[in-house]
Amino acid sequence: MNKFFYLFLIFLTLFFAGCSTRGKGVYRTYSEPKTYSSNSSAHSQVMDRKSYSHPTMRPYVIRGIKYYPSVVAAGDNFDGIASWYGPDFHGKLTSNGETYNMHDMTAAHKTFPMNTIVKVTNVENGQSTVVRVNDRGPFVGTRIIDLSNAAAHKIDMVKKGTAKVRLEVLGFQGKGSTKIHPTHKLKKTPHESDIADYAIQIGSFSRFEGALSTQQKYDGQDGYKTVIKDIDNGKSRSFKVWLQGFRSEKEARDYKASSEFYSSFIVRDN
Numbered sequence: 422m423n424k425f426f427y428l429f430l431i432f433l434t435l436f437f438a439g440c441s442t443r444g445k446g447v448y449r450t451y452s453e454p455k456t457y458s459s460n461s462s463a464h465s466q467v468m469d470r471k472s473y474s475h476p477t478m479r480p481y482v483i484r485g486i487k488y489y490p491s492v493v494a495a496g497d498n499f500d501g502i503a504s505w506y507g508p509d510f511h512g513k514l515t516s517n518g519e520t521y522n523m524h525d526m527t528a529a530h531k532t533f534p535m536n537t538i539v540k541v542t543n544v545e546n547g548q549s550t551v552v553r554v555n556d557r558g559p560f561v562g563t564r565i566i567d568l569s570n571a572a573a574h575k576i577d578m579v580k581k582g583t584a585k586v587r588l589e590v591l592g593f594q595g596k597g598s599t600k601i602h603p604t605h606k607l608k609k610t611p612h613e614s615d616i617a618d619y620a621i622q623i624g625s626f627s628r629f630e631g632a633l634s635t636q637q638k639y640d641g642q643d644g645y646k647t648v649i650k651d652i653d654n655g656k657s658r659s660f661k662v663w664l665q666g667f668r669s670e671k672e673a674r675d676y677k678a679s680s681e682f683y684s685s686f687i688v689r690d691n
Contacts, residue, residue, distance in 0.1 A: 454524035454571060457538055457551045457594070464538045464592025466495040472593070477517050477535045480671075483560050489671035490532045495592045501565030503541065503586040505573035506558075515556035522569070529556035529567035532669070533590075540589040541568065543576035550575035553594055619673040620663040621685050623647070632660035639664060643676070663688060 458464070472478075478490045507523040515521050517535045528539065533554045542549040552572045559567040566588060570579070578584035624635040632649045640647040645666040652659045664682070667673035673687045 454522065454526070455553075456526045457553055459540060459549075459551045459591070461495060461591045464495075464594055466592050472534055472536065475535065477557075481557070483557075486560075487671070488531050488557075489669040490534065491668040491672065493533060493537060493590050493668065495590050497590040499565060499588040500544075501586065501588070502563060502583050503543075503566045503568055503573075503578065504559050504561065504564050504583045505568040505570060505579065507570030507573075511570075516558075517555050519555050521556065524571045525569055526550065526552045526572050526575075527555045527569045528552040528572060529558035530554045530565070531557060531560070532671075534593070536594040538591045538594055539566070540591055541566065541572065541576060542587045542589070543578055543584045544587055545584055546577055548576040551591065619667040619670055620648075620665040620688050621667075621673055621677050621682050622661055622688050623664050623682050623685050624662040626660045626662075627658075629660050632662050635662045643680075645676075 478492075480487055480489050482488070506529070510521050511523045513521050515527075516529070521527070528541070530537070530539075533539070535554055537554045538551060539554060540549055540551050550568075550572050552568060556567070564583070566586065568576075568578075573579045576584065576586075623639060624632060626632040626635070629649075636647045636649050639662075642664070645664050648663050648665055650661040650663060652661055667676065670687065670689075677683055677685060677687065
């Protein structure tokens with residue numbers, strides 16, 4: 422009797438050792454890992470409106486830091502440090518409810534929309550791969566993307582653990598059709614109005630010449646563009662210089678705090 426009882430306890434221990442401690446995912450094997458095309462025409466160039474309003478696009482807080490998911494556009498580029506995650510998370514739930522498979526070509530990003538297709542290039546060796554965002558992270562230091570184990574192997578960064586990378590947004594993976602939207606329709610998509618909303622006012626002048634000089638000096642700095650706003654309230658006229666191109670208030674605040682414009686203020690162009 423006692424012998425069978427102990428065998429039963431051992432069985433239970435081994436069973437639960439294979440279960441996930443995060444969400445309801447269970448460790449399992451996968452026979453057909455998913456990969457994604459590096460051809461941008463294979464993916465939609467714009468997000469569908471259902472994804473734009475998905476719960477995963479709402480601001481969230483991790484370790485006291487608030488993150489603001491932002492819409493990105495096909496062709497956008499970002500530079501930073503990549504890391505990877507594998508066996509410890511294999512079979513557990515991702516932020517969008519999928520089961521993480523370390524053999525799939527997926528990745529975690531703090532703010533990219535779910536199902537964003539991203540080309541990741543290891544600038545240290547020139548190797549690249551294509552992944553789909555299906556999780557949030559990494560929340561360590563200044564890392565910008567967490568690759569699956571398979572994706573990390575593709576750009577030869579597993580042993581080192583991290584690598585300097587360049588991210589290029591190729592498009593978006595949706596259910597059903599992934600046809601390309603005509604260029605004339607892009608202006609009606611969510612990312613077009615969202616990208617231009619936030620700006621930093623970097624100067625205000627009573628003379629146009631002063632505004633023009635500042636506009637020319639900072640135009641294109643760190644990938645952002647400058648514009649001059651002619652403000653006439655009937656009593657006085659001023660020329661304000663705005664640095665534009667921020668995809669969220671969080672991005673504008675972070676840039677302002679770490680740049681020479683830390684004493685400037687954020688504006689929104691509605």
